[in-house]
Amino acid sequence: MKSLVILGSTGSIGQQTLDVAAALPERFEVLGLAAGRQIDLLLDQVRRFRPRYVAAADEAALAARADALRTCGARVISARELSTLPEADVVVAATVGHAGLEPIVAALAAGKDVALANKEAIVAAGPLLARVARRTGARLLPVDSEPSAIWQCLQGEVGTPDEPHLATLVGLAPSGRAVARLILTASGGAFRDWPQGHLSRVRPADALRHPTWRMGPKITVDAATMMNKGLEIIEAHWLFGVPYERIEVLLHRESIVHSLVAFVDGSMKAQCSLPDMRLPIQYALTFPERVARPSVAHLDLAAVGALSFGHVPPERYPCLSLAREAGQHGGTYPAALSGANEEAVACFMAGQVAFTDVAPLVAAALDRHAPVWEPEIDDIRQADELARAVVRERAAAAAQPVSAVRAGAERSDAGAAGSA
Amino acid sequence: MKSLVILGSTGSIGQQTLDVAAALPERFEVLGLAAGRQIDLLLDQVRRFRPRYVAAADEAALAARADALRTCGARVISARELSTLPEADVVVAATVGHAGLEPIVAALAAGKDVALANKEAIVAAGPLLARVARRTGARLLPVDSEPSAIWQCLQGEVGTPDEPHLATLVGLAPSGRAVARLILTASGGAFRDWPQGHLSRVRPADALRHPTWRMGPKITVDAATMMNKGLEIIEAHWLFGVPYERIEVLLHRESIVHSLVAFVDGSMKAQCSLPDMRLPIQYALTFPERVARPSVAHLDLAAVGALSFGHVPPERYPCLSLAREAGQHGGTYPAALSGANEEAVACFMAGQVAFTDVAPLVAAALDRHAPVWEPEIDDIRQADELARAVVRERAAAAAQPVSAVRAGAERSDAGAAGSA
Numbered sequence: 001m002k003s004l005v006i007l008g009s010t011g012s013i014g015q016q017t018l019d020v021a022a023a024l025p026e027r028f029e030v031l032g033l034a035a036g037r038q039i040d041l042l043l044d045q046v047r048r049f050r051p052r053y054v055a056a057a058d059e060a061a062l063a064a065r066a067d068a069l070r071t072c073g074a075r076v077i078s079a080r081e082l083s084t085l086p087e088a089d090v091v092v093a094a095t096v097g098h099a100g101l102e103p104i105v106a107a108l109a110a111g112k113d114v115a116l117a118n119k120e121a122i123v124a125a126g127p128l129l130a131r132v133a134r135r136t137g138a139r140l141l142p143v144d145s146e147p148s149a150i151w152q153c154l155q156g157e158v159g160t161p162d163e164p165h166l167a168t169l170v171g172l173a174p175s176g177r178a179v180a181r182l183i184l185t186a187s188g189g190a191f192r193d194w195p196q197g198h199l200s201r202v203r204p205a206d207a208l209r210h211p212t213w214r215m216g217p218k219i220t221v222d223a224a225t226m227m228n229k230g231l232e233i234i235e236a237h238w239l240f241g242v243p244y245e246r247i248e249v250l251l252h253r254e255s256i257v258h259s260l261v262a263f264v265d266g267s268m269k270a271q272c273s274l275p276d277m278r279l280p281i282q283y284a285l286t287f288p289e290r291v292a293r294p295s296v297a298h299l300d301l302a303a304v305g306a307l308s309f310g311h312v313p314p315e316r317y318p319c320l321s322l323a324r325e326a327g328q329h330g331g332t333y334p335a336a337l338s339g340a341n342e343e344a345v346a347c348f349m350a351g352q353v354a355f356t357d358v359a360p361l362v363a364a365a366l367d368r369h370a371p372v373w374e375p376e377i378d379d380i381r382q383a384d385e386l387a388r389a390v391v392r393e394r395a396a397a398a399a400q401p402v403s404a405v406r407a408g409a410e411r412s413d414a415g416a417a418g419s420a
Numbered sequence: 421m422k423s424l425v426i427l428g429s430t431g432s433i434g435q436q437t438l439d440v441a442a443a444l445p446e447r448f449e450v451l452g453l454a455a456g457r458q459i460d461l462l463l464d465q466v467r468r469f470r471p472r473y474v475a476a477a478d479e480a481a482l483a484a485r486a487d488a489l490r491t492c493g494a495r496v497i498s499a500r501e502l503s504t505l506p507e508a509d510v511v512v513a514a515t516v517g518h519a520g521l522e523p524i525v526a527a528l529a530a531g532k533d534v535a536l537a538n539k540e541a542i543v544a545a546g547p548l549l550a551r552v553a554r555r556t557g558a559r560l561l562p563v564d565s566e567p568s569a570i571w572q573c574l575q576g577e578v579g580t581p582d583e584p585h586l587a588t589l590v591g592l593a594p595s596g597r598a599v600a601r602l603i604l605t606a607s608g609g610a611f612r613d614w615p616q617g618h619l620s621r622v623r624p625a626d627a628l629r630h631p632t633w634r635m636g637p638k639i640t641v642d643a644a645t646m647m648n649k650g651l652e653i654i655e656a657h658w659l660f661g662v663p664y665e666r667i668e669v670l671l672h673r674e675s676i677v678h679s680l681v682a683f684v685d686g687s688m689k690a691q692c693s694l695p696d697m698r699l700p701i702q703y704a705l706t707f708p709e710r711v712a713r714p715s716v717a718h719l720d721l722a723a724v725g726a727l728s729f730g731h732v733p734p735e736r737y738p739c740l741s742l743a744r745e746a747g748q749h750g751g752t753y754p755a756a757l758s759g760a761n762e763e764a765v766a767c768f769m770a771g772q773v774a775f776t777d778v779a780p781l782v783a784a785a786l787d788r789h790a791p792v793w794e795p796e797i798d799d800i801r802q803a804d805e806l807a808r809a810v811v812r813e814r815a816a817a818a819a820q821p822v823s824a825v826r827a828g829a830e831r832s833d834a835g836a837a838g839s840a
Binding site for chain 2: 154156269282284288295297305308309311
């Protein structure tokens with residue numbers, strides 16, 4: 001019986017984590033739930049799962065429901081207290097974006113295993129999380145489908161790490177020298193088949209129609225820009241201790257193969273399933289065991305018929321190389337990248353900038369970034385905030401949007417080419 | 421440094437095992453070689469690899485080359501002695517067919533790990549090999565691409581066997597309850613795209629053109645009838661301790677995914693590579709480590725583009741269900757199946773019977789089989805011999821070939837249907 005604390009229980013991953021807990025009541029007890037501002041949904045969850053502790057970013061709204069909480073036997077505490085409860089076995093970090101970082105650090109510092117769905121946290125604070133986890137022996141258990149796939153493929157593979165500081169954070173024997181490459185699969189997102197010239201006309205509503213996964217809005221836009229894959233490159237670097245030059249991205253439209261590991265002997269392992277986030281969530285929670293969940297749908301490859309693979313066209317996905325460069329620079333560059341991206345996506349969703357402005361806005365923030373090479377949590381927060389400020393400033397100041405400026409530049413280029 | 425003994429060194433797998441040993445001289449020493457009748461090739465191998473011991477089925481021919489062997493410092497011993505040498509770390513069983521059984525049993529009884537390419541041995545003598553291996557703690561290390569793929573996918577997966585007698589023979593923690601299904605991939609063989617009505621006209625030369633693998637003649641014909649997949653079902657049952665009803669076959673034309681494991685949680689792992697037998701051979705020899713071999717070609721899935729999967733049409737591959745039934749009956753049925761098949765394939769290759777006669781000949785031998793349920797090695801040999809005798813008798817006696825008889829029967833059926 002594992003006691004779970006779920007940070008971000010009302011979000012997409014949080015709700016699916018509760019689905020898993022509900023399906024396996026003999027394995028999991030819900031000890032605590034933390035949400036942001038969806039207090040009604042949080043109360044529904046409290047009524048259903050009877051956690052002993054509850055927290056919310058909107059403390060006033062939660063306080064207003066004190067009676068209902070008392071009836072359910074739930075005590076209101078802070079998210080930080082929630083993430084370090086002595087009775088907790090696993091803290092599920094299902095928050096989205098940078099806000100989730102501090103409770104994650106607190107949980108690791110308290111020696112708690114963290115099931116990590118929040119990739120922004122490890123992207124922004126990889127070296128910090130690694131340092132804290134190594135000190136306490138806590139593990140980071142990947143929840144996202146791609147790092148979970150790699151984690152599953154690395155089980156039982158032995159070897160020696162090729163760089164001692166690149167040990168894994170996932171509770172595996174180091175397998176560095178056995179691994180040739182980590183290969184993250186990418187669906188290509190909602191606009192993979194749009195002519196590239198039309199991408200500037202994408203509307204927020206279009207961006208939410210992911211071809212295979214049902215996810216929250218931020219992640220769905222990140223899938224369309226492929227920034228999500230860039231963030232996963234940085235995440236995989238820290239989780240599995242593999243250098244950036246040996247982490248690749250492979251286009252795979254069907255989202256059936258969730259990622260692969262290529263080994264030095266020429267062999268490759270792939271993990272696949274129907275696209276269902278509850279699978280990697282459950283694996284993180286039952287690891288190293290596997291458990292049958294009653295309602296789970298099994299993949300029938302004969303029914304699928306074919307799986308396709310292709311190279312990622314770099315000109316279509318500029319966010320991917322921005323992320324790789326930020327990772328390779330190190331220090332606070334990934335924090336700036338992730339903060340700038342979160343802000344740029346918000347500007348796009350608010351209708352302030354075009355879809356094709358996201359990458360140039362992030363690039364501008366990285367250009368202006370003054371890195372700290374051995375960051376503490378305050379350095380990471382500052383890098384994040386400054387990068388956001390750059391993005392907001394650019395997005396607001398542009399009397400004409402960034403894409404129009406760029407489009408103008410492209411027209412001049414075209415003119416120059418024409419006259420050549 | 422591992423000392424290797426290779427039984428069947430002049431065959432296809434034997435030669436590729438020597439390729440691996442030659443590419444990794446810091447890891448492997450060739451201690452002994454055994455061949456059948458290709459004495460010239462054996463002598464070339466002795467000159468190149470300088471084994472201390474050598475054996476051949478054709479003892480007279482080997483004795484005639486005593487001088488050359490003495491010059492190389494190789495001593496002639498029996499295949500049985502070779503398979504139990506105290507200095508040997510791994511015995512590679514690269515023989516084809518039933519002749520290889522006795523040295524394998526001897527090696528396991530002496531506590532040697534056996535790298536097993538000879539699937540007929542474990543098919544015919546699964547319970548016997550399991551008994552001997554469990555007594556001495558020796559392991560069977562799969563060399564064939566399909567069981568190797570399953571072995572690789574099972575690494576690091578933990579669980580409890582669902583039937584205690586079905587422990588694995590491959591040196592893995594039992595993973596029974598974690599495993600939902602083993603899924604063997606099948607290319608469909610050389611005639612997968614021929615109209616079914618034309619299969620009776622297949623000539624031996626046609627049967628040797630396998631679409632993806634370069635293999636010996638017996639195995640290539642078995643791929644075309646899919647008897648090889650049937651034998652692999654029985655092999656996988658014994659190696660991995662999984663009941664027959666949870667071992668499936670999936671059509672996969674490209675021979676890139678070598679097999680898969682479906683787990684109870686809805687996740688699946690696949691092992692893939694370019695089709696190259698040296699990969700699984702090397703994995704068996706370096707297990708649990710993986711080693712880079714200088715010349716190895718790595719799979720580029722983007723270059724492959726697509727992988728296809730489909731159901732196996734049972735009416736096209738009757739050998740598959742014959743094998744599954746023989747495995748489920750147990751006792752000496754699989755020995756009879758394998759012996760009958762070996763003989764039927766020989767009759768086909770000799771031009772005595774049609775390609776479509778292989779399955780009815782095997783079925784006839786199984787119909788006439790009187791099983792022994794707890795077989796010793798003599799029972800297995802007898803089952804094999806009697807099944808072969810039935811096949812030879814049928815193949816020879818048929819003044820008109822079996823397929824003609826069957827075709828006649830089909831014509832009567834068609835007539836009956838027409839009159840209905």
